[in-house]
Amino acid sequence: MNKLAPETLTLPADHQYGFPNALLPVLVYRGAVKIKDPETGAQSFEALFARNGWLPAWRYHLYDFHHFHTTAHEALGVFRGHAKARLGGPSGIDIVLEKGDVLVLPAGVGHKSLEASDDFCMVGAYPEGQTPDLKRGDPATLDDALVQTAAVPLPEHAPLGGALAFLWGGEP
Template sequence: MQIPQPETLYFDSDETNGFPNSPLPVMIYRQVLDISEAEKRAEAFEAMFKRHGWPPAWRYHLYDFDHFHSTAHEALGIFRGQARARLGGPNGQELMLYAGDVLVLPAGVGHASVQADNDFCMVGAYPPGQEPEIERGDPAQLAAAQSRVAAVVLPENAPVGGSLAGLWG
């Protein structure tokens, strides 16, 4: 399988709302899997993430509130439905996510569902040893969150394959 080139988005720190975001880009891989059945697509995402060192952790929807993880990078494989998501916190940028897409969020980047199909669902995965804490943004805690984000180890591989060195190096 050829590894697709991701779209990349950058988000500066949102000091007003307490979202650290990241100097690393968010990566959006479009139509990574062209499998029509949602259950098989979910299983394929789980196998692909695991194969590239991002063990799958859950199947769920995207929370409808702005949040971030200062202790883990996150891969999201959309296996059913579509959603309009906001990245970067409350003042961030909206984009559409479709079944077959993969979203890779560096630690600290805000994300939320703005609108989603009733059946929208994703596979979530994290690099080994990284446990996500759900944080909602607090300007008084921004410096501490930025310190935690800076300490998160960069994984060797992208969850869809290939080295992260050129993308996050």
């Protein structure tokens, strides 16, 4: 179990731009993995996520357009560089991500890169059995997106270990 306590950010639905966001908080683990070398750092995130039931799916940067997923929660592990991201859609909040950080996004939370170092790269992972779609925010489909994201099952474990339900407001 990971003893590192995450920062939590709760982002309400953005009705103006059509981003459902979530009642569940975004989890931000600062310096979750100590990285000396990017390749071994990426492998460390992949192994850690997989041990906890979050299947690594890609190594890439963060898209530079607002988007969210209605069918999956997402874990992002930064293994190289740094970036400034916006969470919650166009009227959301900005956060800086650095090498070693992990960001856990509940289904529906908007995210986008505002700026990044040239070498910025992350590992992306999703709970076993969940496959992400890609939505860009649309006020006309917000009600459907709210229903879809609320129906995404909670995984048993957080991507860094421990009971995710406890971190997301449930029982330990």
